Amino acid sequence: MSATTGYRRYVAVGDSQTEGLGDGDGTAGWRGWADRLAETISEREPGLLYANLAVRGRLAAQVRAEQLAPALALRPDLVTVVAGMNDLMRPGFDAGAVVAELDAMFAAFTATGARVLTFTFPDIGRIAPLARGLRPRVLDLNARIRAAADHRGVVVVDFFPHRVTTDPRMWSADRLHASPLGHAGIAAAAAHALALPGSDDGWAEPLPPLPVAGTRQRAAEEAAWIGTFLGPWLLRRLRGRSSGDGRVAKRPELRPVEASRQVQ
Structure with a gap:
């Protein structure tokens, strides 16, 4: 008989990464690591019910205000809570408040007996060189996440130490959202942290080396990224707008998991 996970009701809360941006589902929507994790669990638990309340652009306070109560109402036995990157990139970032x-x-979900999982963030300066100045913020936020998770008995996937998490192939062209390969790696890391049957630490293995890019190529890539992604992002900030304005959760109710046909 196949081993089971013991999870029957999985709810994901968070922002764009948990919503799945960067990992198209083959239609007009997004798949993402949380969907992939639900699919992995459902292979062992065919009756698994899954909801994803994440909405892009949300700050940590907004995730709590908008998603905590609906998530608790679904009575999950597994919850993933990932938020803070949108805060980290704001001028007034306060790691303690986040x-x-x-x-x-963490306290609300663990009080119900649910298993809770969260992440630390990778070294974003290795993903986007212009973000190197944010590294102290990442280190501070990660240390506080680890401490809070340890206090509450929350499972932590610690991404920061692993160089594979900053490999450009793990990220979309915008360098803000994981690529399909990246989302698959995140899901595999979560599965391993939860000790799901059949999971292992292979997600942390480095990818084969990339050809070394010349100075001109790197400069051209940076200029293209600034014009295509960073500039529009800054413009939204100046206008007080968010990519999540008017958006709602893609999967607000618990439903059985259907395996995606997306190519890994």
């Missing part, structure tokens, strides 16, 4: 929001969610 983790206070995360900790409140």
Whole structure:
């Protein structure tokens, strides 16, 4: 008989990464690591019910305000809570305030007996060189996430130490959202952290080396990224707009999992 996971009701809360941006589902929507994790669990638990309340652009306080109560109402036995990157990139970033929001969610979910999983963030300066100045923020936020998770008995996937998490192939062209390969790796890391049957630590293995790009090529790539992605992002900030304005959760109710046909 196949081993089971013991999880029957999985709810994901968070922002664009959990929503799945960067990992198209083959139609007009997004798949993402949380969908992939649900699919992995459902291979062992055919009756698994899954909801994804994440909405792109949300700050940690917004995730708590908008998603915590609906998630609790679904009575999950597994919850993933990932938020804070949108906060980290704002001028007024306060790591303590962000983790206070995360900790409140950790406390609420663990109090129900649910298994809770969260992530630390990778070294974003290795993903986008112009973001190197944010590295101290990442280190501070990650340390606080680890401490809060340890206090609440929350499972942590610690992405920061692993160089594979900053490999450009793991990221979409915008360098903000994981690529399909990246989302698959995140799902595999979560499965391993949860000790799901059949999971292992292969997700952390480095990818084959890339050809070394010349100075001109790197400069051209940076200029293209600034014009195509960074510029529009900054313009939205100046206008007080968010990519999540008017958006709602893609999967607000618990439903059985249907395996995606997307090519891995």
